[in-house]
Amino acid sequence: MRLEARVTVASRGVDATLMVDAGRTLALLGSNGAGKSTVLESLAGVVRPDRARIVLDGRILAGPDRRRSVPARDRGIVLLSQDDALFPMSVLDNVAFGPRSAGRRDAAEAARGWLDRVGCADLADRRPAQLSGGQARRVAIARALAAEPRVLLLDEPFAGLDVEAASSVRALVRELLDGVTAIVTTHDALDAHALADDAAVMEAGQVVEAGAAADVLSRPRSRFAARMAGRVLIQGTMRGGRLVVDGGSSIPVTGGPGAGAWAAIAVPPTAIELALDSPVSAGDRAWVIEEVVALEPRGDHVRVHGAIAAADTDPETAVTLERGARVWCGVPRGLPAYALT
Amino acid sequence: MRSVVAAVLACALAGCASAASSGPSSGASPGDATLTVFAAASLTGVLDEVADGFEAAHPGVTVATTYAGSSDLAAQILEGAPADVLASADEETMAEVASLVDGAPTVFATNTLTLVVPEGNPARVTDLGDLADPDVVSVVCAPQVPCGAATAALAELEDVTLSPSSEEASVTGVLGKVASGQADAGVVYVTDVARAAGVEAVPIAGADAVVNRYPAAALTDAADPALAAALVAYLAGAEAQAVLADAGFGAT
Amino acid sequence: MTGPRWLAPLAIAGALLVVAPLVGLLARASWGEMWALVTAPASLEALWLSLRTATAATALVVALGVPLGFALHSLHGRVRGAVRAVLLAPLVLPPVVGGLALLYAFGRRGLLGGPLEEVGVSVAYTTAAVVLAQAFVAMPFMVVSVESALATHGSRREAIAATLGASRTRILWRITLPALGPALATGAVLAFARALGEFGATLTFAGSLAGVTRTAPLEIYLARETDPAAAVALSIVLLVVAIAVVAIAYRPVAGREAR
Numbered sequence: 001m002r003l004e005a006r007v008t009v010a011s012r013g014v015d016a017t018l019m020v021d022a023g024r025t026l027a028l029l030g031s032n033g034a035g036k037s038t039v040l041e042s043l044a045g046v047v048r049p050d051r052a053r054i055v056l057d058g059r060i061l062a063g064p065d066r067r068r069s070v071p072a073r074d075r076g077i078v079l080l081s082q083d084d085a086l087f088p089m090s091v092l093d094n095v096a097f098g099p100r101s102a103g104r105r106d107a108a109e110a111a112r113g114w115l116d117r118v119g120c121a122d123l124a125d126r127r128p129a130q131l132s133g134g135q136a137r138r139v140a141i142a143r144a145l146a147a148e149p150r151v152l153l154l155d156e157p158f159a160g161l162d163v164e165a166a167s168s169v170r171a172l173v174r175e176l177l178d179g180v181t182a183i184v185t186t187h188d189a190l191d192a193h194a195l196a197d198d199a200a201v202m203e204a205g206q207v208v209e210a211g212a213a214a215d216v217l218s219r220p221r222s223r224f225a226a227r228m229a230g231r232v233l234i235q236g237t238m239r240g241g242r243l244v245v246d247g248g249s250s251i252p253v254t255g256g257p258g259a260g261a262w263a264a265i266a267v268p269p270t271a272i273e274l275a276l277d278s279p280v281s282a283g284d285r286a287w288v289i290e291e292v293v294a295l296e297p298r299g300d301h302v303r304v305h306g307a308i309a310a311a312d313t314d315p316e317t318a319v320t321l322e323r324g325a326r327v328w329c330g331v332p333r334g335l336p337a338y339a340l341t
Numbered sequence: 342m343r344s345v346v347a348a349v350l351a352c353a354l355a356g357c358a359s360a361a362s363s364g365p366s367s368g369a370s371p372g373d374a375t376l377t378v379f380a381a382a383s384l385t386g387v388l389d390e391v392a393d394g395f396e397a398a399h400p401g402v403t404v405a406t407t408y409a410g411s412s413d414l415a416a417q418i419l420e421g422a423p424a425d426v427l428a429s430a431d432e433e434t435m436a437e438v439a440s441l442v443d444g445a446p447t448v449f450a451t452n453t454l455t456l457v458v459p460e461g462n463p464a465r466v467t468d469l470g471d472l473a474d475p476d477v478v479s480v481v482c483a484p485q486v487p488c489g490a491a492t493a494a495l496a497e498l499e500d501v502t503l504s505p506s507s508e509e510a511s512v513t514g515v516l517g518k519v520a521s522g523q524a525d526a527g528v529v530y531v532t533d534v535a536r537a538a539g540v541e542a543v544p545i546a547g548a549d550a551v552v553n554r555y556p557a558a559a560l561t562d563a564a565d566p567a568l569a570a571a572l573v574a575y576l577a578g579a580e581a582q583a584v585l586a587d588a589g590f591g592a593t
Numbered sequence: 594m595t596g597p598r599w600l601a602p603l604a605i606a607g608a609l610l611v612v613a614p615l616v617g618l619l620a621r622a623s624w625g626e627m628w629a630l631v632t633a634p635a636s637l638e639a640l641w642l643s644l645r646t647a648t649a650a651t652a653l654v655v656a657l658g659v660p661l662g663f664a665l666h667s668l669h670g671r672v673r674g675a676v677r678a679v680l681l682a683p684l685v686l687p688p689v690v691g692g693l694a695l696l697y698a699f700g701r702r703g704l705l706g707g708p709l710e711e712v713g714v715s716v717a718y719t720t721a722a723v724v725l726a727q728a729f730v731a732m733p734f735m736v737v738s739v740e741s742a743l744a745t746h747g748s749r750r751e752a753i754a755a756t757l758g759a760s761r762t763r764i765l766w767r768i769t770l771p772a773l774g775p776a777l778a779t780g781a782v783l784a785f786a787r788a789l790g791e792f793g794a795t796l797t798f799a800g801s802l803a804g805v806t807r808t809a810p811l812e813i814y815l816a817r818e819t820d821p822a823a824a825v826a827l828s829i830v831l832l833v834v835a836i837a838v839v840a841i842a843y844r845p846v847a848g849r850e851a852r
Contacts, residue, residue, distance in 0.1 A: 045756070046756065071755070073758045074758075077756060078756045079752070079753060081753060083749060085749045085750045085752075086750075087750055087767065087771075101757055101760070102758050147756075412817075478718070480800065485815050485820075505802065506717070506718035506800055506802065507718055507799075507801050507802050507806065508800075508801055508802055508807075510796075510801065510811075510814055510815050514796065514801070518800065521696060521700065522701055523701055523717055523800075
């Protein structure tokens with residue numbers, strides 16, 4: 001009882017393999033353009049992959065023979081797109097669309113039930129143009145669930161909403177996804193944490209890491225996956241309870257593999273302190289000598305990326321730095337290390 | 342290219358229309374003159390031949406002919422079109438422009454009606470009476486236009502109730518539908534059949550009872566009234582009459 | 594955006610070119626007799642025939658032009674360009690050429706008309722011929738409206754509807770056609786106007802018989818010979834209809850659902 005898929009869409013550089021067990025939610029993490037939407041569209045049958053093997057509950061939805069692939073309407077896989085794509089009809093008719101397509105006589109009642117569950121019962125007679133962004137997203141969610149999908153695909157379900165609407169929709173989705181087989185694309189580690197049982201990281205069209213969400217997010221194995229998880233991956237060699245990084249600095253860690261093994265710690269950049277001069281006393285941090293590789297403006301602060309770690313600083317400090325400048329990164333001691341193979 | 346466009350634009354803005362329809366006043370040397378003749382469409386071709394003869398007799402004179410339906414021509418003249426002579430296909434039309442005619446019109450030709458059928462006469466039409474048969478697809482001119490009025494008059498004289506499939510606004514419309522086989526028969530003027538391809542004439546017994554008379558007249562606005570009058574007179578003369586007779590027109 | 598000043602005189606010249614003839618027509622009208630002229634039996638008969646045939650032609654254009662627009666949209670690249678050029682030809686074809694073409698297709702000796710005649714179906718000189726001629730010249734408006742609307746429409750909603758389990762037919766009726774509504778309306782209105790104004794193809798192909806094939810434009814053409822006042826009166830009726838139709842077809846689109 002699960003969805004297994006490998007899809008290749010050459011024109012978009014996608015060649016991804018993933019798997020979701022029944023009743024679980026998979027977070028598909030990746031930056032914009034990584035191919036997340038293409039994967040979802042291929043699964044739903046909206047995009048026709050160049051090559052695909054999609055198996056749902058033992059039924060082959062797409063295989064080597066492209067002509068025999070199951071059409072979108074017969075897959076039982078519903079796509080909730082980021083643009084809502086509500087139909088030009090009343091809210092109630094939108095939600096009743098799936099049940100009606102299935103020939104259900106009680107479609108209107110079912111739709112009312114779903115509208116109630118997403119908190120939009122009073123909007124039944126509205127037209128899509130009369131809805132706020134948050135309302136439209138809720139209606140789109142109700143419409144998707146009313147179709148009773150075997151798998152629900154949510155493409156960036158909180159994108160394009162203002163902060164307030166996003167947080168209320170987030171709570172709604174968390175509640176509704178319980179027990180539903182679903183894939184949620186996001187570039188936000190927090191959403192992945194909150195919604196998903198499993199996580200997969202996509203980079204340049206490929207799934208580079210997959211596993212239980214807690215594992216993937218707290219113990220990323222690549223710098224990219226770490227970035228998706230909102231962390232900095234500091235890699236090095238284990239030596240007597242310390243992680244020795246390039247340049248010879250070492251960081252005291254807990255756990256981790258035996259001496260000589262390649263290991264890493266995943267650190268939130270906010271936990272790392274930046275110093276421009278050699279720190280006078282070490283304090284509770286291990287200091288790593290760094291060379292500035294890139295400066296990334298992030299609203300009210302600037303993230304300074306080094307060859308090994310990264311840390312945040314204020315813009316006033318950032319303007320004094322340039323590529324190649326020498327800085328010190330203060331990493332908390334005693335973080336759990338894990339092996340990289 | 343740009344200069345051509347500019348010239349055309351300048352021309353359009355400055356009103357080249359009057360220059361294009363150059364009358365004798367357009368600055369040619371004395372003796373050189375252009376005579377503009379508005380002539381009924383049924384005179385197409387034959388009047389050019391007549392004009393050649395007139396030009397030969399009047400060195401330095403060029404006759405420019407414009408052919409159209411008589412009613413159109415009358416309407417254009419009433420709207421101020423620069424014409425020296427009008428040669429109409431019927432006297433009613435001439436009467437419409439009477440106020441602009443210099444002297445009395447001269448009738449210079451006559452025309453009678455005939456049946457016209459597609460080559461081979463597939464429906465075996467032999468007389469005007471056959472056009473009362475609903476199985477024969479016939480087209481005639483609408484009674485509002487001269488050829489239609491004549492057709493209606495003839496049908497009444499012959500005591501035939503026509504059942505046309507279409508009433509055309511012009512002889513050309515009738516000929517076109519007969520020539521293309523859309524119609525089995527039509528009624529047009531004898532001279533029209535002579536000029537048309539793909540059709541045959543089937544004479545109507547008693548067609549002489551309805552004779553169409555072609556009047557010509559010089560117009561009061563003619564640039565050279567004497568020359569205009571000379572052309573009108575020439576039309577009635579022996580030379581012109583011979584050419585007209587060759588084209589199937591009857592004598593006056 | 595306001596252009597340079599020297600555009601103004603040219604714009605005025607352009608406006609004159611368009612407006613002057615219309616004013617000329619209005620100036621020639623005998624307003625006192627207007628009502629009597631328009632309600633004269635011949636005029637009414639022609640107007641009524643025009644109304645009926647143009648409505649029938651519009652219905653035919655909607656029924657066939659919409660599927661044609663979809664089919665055209667589904668083609669790709671050069672093939673689409675070539676097919677579009679052929680389908681839109683009646684738009685720019687001289688009407689008399691259209692009439693000849695119809696004649697050689699549906700006329701008594703035409704490609705299709707000949708065999709039809711054999712089995713006793715005669716199109717020529719019937720009101721159906723008028724409708725055919727009008728639909729022929731009006732079809733491009735619908736095809737081009739549908740095709741360009743589809744081009745900007747995208748297929749997002751259709752894709753989502755498919756994942757919700759809807760059949761293609763259901764998607765067409767419930768999603769695509771409602772979304773194309775404004776374009777369909779514009780296409781239909783323009784097609785109606787074009788059908789109403791059809792003259793050349795009708796004259797060449799269908800003939801001119803009062804009450805059967807003599808539509809308002811043909812009546813104007815004929816009346817202008819004998820009764821210019823009636824011709825002008827009918828012309829003004831058609832002018833008013835034309836202006837109204839254009840005003841409707843190019844009305845500012847308000848409240849179109851974006852989400």
